Amino acid sequence: MIKSGINDAVPIIIGYVPMGAAYGIIARQSGMGLFPAILMSLIVFAGASQFIAVGLLAGGASPFEVVLTTFFVNLRHVLMSASLSPFFKKVSSRIIPFVAWGVTDETYAISIGKFNARQADYRYSLALNYTAYASWITGTVMGAFAGYIVPAALQSSLEFALYSMFVGLLILQLSNRLHMLIAVFSASMSIIFSRFMGGTWRHIIAAAMTGATLGLLLEEGTRRRGDGAHGRRGAG
Numbered sequence: 001m002i003k004s005g006i007n008d009a010v011p012i013i014i015g016y017v018p019m020g021a022a023y024g025i026i027a028r029q030s031g032m033g034l035f036p037a038i039l040m041s042l043i044v045f046a047g048a049s050q051f052i053a054v055g056l057l058a059g060g061a062s063p064f065e066v067v068l069t070t071f072f073v074n075l076r077h078v079l080m081s082a083s084l085s086p087f088f089k090k091v092s093s094r095i096i097p098f099v100a101w102g103v104t105d106e107t108y109a110i111s112i113g114k115f116n117a118r119q120a121d122y123r124y125s126l127a128l129n130y131t132a133y134a135s136w137i138t139g140t141v142m143g144a145f146a147g148y149i150v151p152a153a154l155q156s157s158l159e160f161a162l163y164s165m166f167v168g169l170l171i172l173q174l175s176n177r178l179h180m181l182i183a184v185f186s187a188s189m190s191i192i193f194s195r196f197m198g199g200t201w202r203h204i205i206a207a208a209m210t211g212a213t214l215g216l217l218l219e220e221g222t223r224r225r226g227d228g229a230h231g232r233r234g235a236g
Helices: 002-008 010-029 034-043 047-058 063-073 076-088 096-101 105-116 122-146 152-173 177-194 202-235
Strands: none
Touching: 002 010, 002 105, 002 122, 010 034, 010 047, 010 105, 010 122, 034 047, 034 122, 047 063, 076 096, 076 105, 076 202, 096 122, 105 122, 177 202
16 A cells, blocks of 8 residues: 555656745745745645745735635645545544645545545555655755746746646546536636636635535435436336
């Protein structure tokens, strides 16, 4: 399980190292010192929230505003952790916090499929999560030390790695028509919500929650129809 978790982290590593470097570069250029920039990755380990926090701090936002904003951005982790929790019912409560702390969008996207296929356990999650964590720290250190040296053109290309990584992980999860439908629906809702929602994250969270709700309703409806058809065949 440990080896499998490390191997499955390779796609994440490819995205995390350049993204961590991009964060480190932006943090330094925003006025953050070397140690604070690296310490944020060590303690927080949340790419999107770290980029947002750095931008807010550079713009003169108060600590309360930074904490509140990143709190709402990270609320999606509650949903991800809730969907993983049934697979950890027999795992020691001492281990669960270490697994939960390492859950990110990318590690969740990979591990949930493995758990549904009964091909993972807590050892797999620990190996996957902390291999990804190590790659994020590596990228952060590289970017933080690079500081002002990296040209602006290269900074822009590094930022694109985040979007390409998410697209790749999404494609890996589109295993049936329902998944495809929810992905298209969520993307469409994100575009619609962005028209009247301010900020850079509210419309994404709203679209994710709307898409997750629709997916749950459709899956439940499919399951009930399947149970009903099975019952009719059994009665016949």
